[in-house]
Amino acid sequence: GQSLEQPSEVTAVEGAIVQINCTYQTSGFYGLSWYQQHDGGAPTFLSYNALDGLEETGRFSSFLSRSDSYGYLLLQELQMKDSASYFCAVSSNTDKLIFGTGTRLQVFP
Amino acid sequence: KAGVTQTPRYLIKTRGQQVTLSCSPISGHRSVSWYQQTPGQGLQFLFEYFSETQRNKGNFPGRFSGRQFSNSRSEMNVSTLELGDSALYLCASSLAFGSGKDEQFFGPGTRLTVL
Numbered sequence: 001g002q003s004l005e006q007p008s009e010v011t012a013v014e015g016a017i018v019q020i021n022c023t024y025q026t027s028g029f030y031g032l033s034w035y036q037q038h039d040g041g042a043p044t045f046l047s048y049n050a051l052d053g054l055e056e057t058g059r060f061s062s063f064l065s066r067s068d069s070y071g072y073l074l075l076q077e078l079q080m081k082d083s084a085s086y087f088c089a090v091s092s093n094t095d096k097l098i099f100g101t102g103t104r105l106q107v108f109p
Numbered sequence: 110k111a112g113v114t115q116t117p118r119y120l121i122k123t124r125g126q127q128v129t130l131s132c133s134p135i136s137g138h139r140s141v142s143w144y145q146q147t148p149g150q151g152l153q154f155l156f157e158y159f160s161e162t163q164r165n166k167g168n169f170p171g172r173f174s175g176r177q178f179s180n181s182r183s184e185m186n187v188s189t190l191e192l193g194d195s196a197l198y199l200c201a202s203s204l205a206f207g208s209g210k211d212e213q214f215f216g217p218g219t220r221l222t223v224l
Contacts, residue, residue, distance in 0.1 A: 035213075042113075042199065042215040043152070087151060095165050095206070097142070097213065101151040 002026040004100035006088055011106045012078050020073045020086050020103045028093030032064050032071045037102070038084045046073070046086075075105070083107045111136065113202050113216035121222045127188040130219045134181050134202030141183040142213065143175060146197040155198075158183050159206035187221075195223045 004024045012018040022032065031050035035043040049055055049064035049071060061074040075082055085102040092098075114133045122128050134141050143155040154167040158177035175185040181202075187194055197220050201213035 042217050043201075043213075044215070045212040048212070089152075095157070096154045096167065098154060099144075099152040101149060 002090060002092065002094070002098045004088055004090060004098065006086075006100045006103045008101070009104045009106070011108065013108050014078055014080060016078050017074065017076050018078060018105065020075075020088075020105070022071050022073075022088035022100060024069050024071075024088070024090050024100075026069075026090050026092045026098070029066065029069075030091040030093065032062075033089045033091065033097070034062055034073045035087045035089060035099075036084050037087065041084075043087065078107050080107050080109065113200060113214050115198075115200055115216040115219050117219060118217065119220045119222075121224065122190050123224050124190055124192060126190050127186060128190060128221060129184055129186045130198055130200075130221075132183045132185075132200035132202075132216055134183070134200075135214055138202035138204055138214070139181050140203045140206050140211075141177055141181065142201045142203075143183070143185050144199045144201065145169075146199055146218070147195075152199065155185065157206070164206055190223045192223050195221060197221075 006022045033048045034046040037043040047062035054063045059076045064071040085104050087099050087102045089099045116131045140159045142157040144152040146152045157165040161177045172188045177183045197218045199218045201215045203211040
């Protein structure tokens with residue numbers, strides 16, 4: 001089967017850096033995605049990693065280690081508007097996108 | 110370009126009834142996936158349609174079904190509603206089949222409450 005683990009909640013202050021980890025178990029792995037969802041909103045795509053390494057997009061970066069079945073989302077220069085839930089999701093040869101249960105990030109002033 | 114739209118946004122039903130939810134994908138997108146979101150469970154994959162055919166299905170009972178029309182619009186139906194079906198139902202569209210390799214564009218969801 002497929003499973004993902006990520007912390008349920010993370011807190012940080014404005015301007016800080018936070019890392020949200022995601023470990024997964026799946027066969028036929030294709031890649032790891034990250035989505036952001038604000039309360040009452042729709043999930044929005046942040047990143048997709050298919051290869052090992054770090055990919056940077058502005059204040060957000062995403063990392064993947066295929067050998068460790070592990071990835072993380074790094075958020076820098078945190079802003080209040082970054083308070084949201086963050087989901088990692090794996091894609092595989094099942095062609096289904098399987099989501100983790102989400103990490104709720106609370107940013108404090 | 111208009112985003113993914115879902116109707117209705119809110120729905121209240123009673124146990125035993127059935128419900129139909131609608132999703133209009135982004136123009137040009139041929140793949141529509143449906144997810145159920147409940148607190149603490151994340152997003153659970155229901156099914157994916159591409160070119161009017163169900164290409165993939167999650168682990169949900171047969172009470173959950175769907176279809177896709179020639180214009181890529183999709184509907185999902187839940188029959189014999191149970192209290193546990195109360196959830197946010199999200200649909201997402203993408204250009205190609207095989208959710209995950211392509212960015213998924215989500216609609217705002219339909220909040221279903223079963224009493």
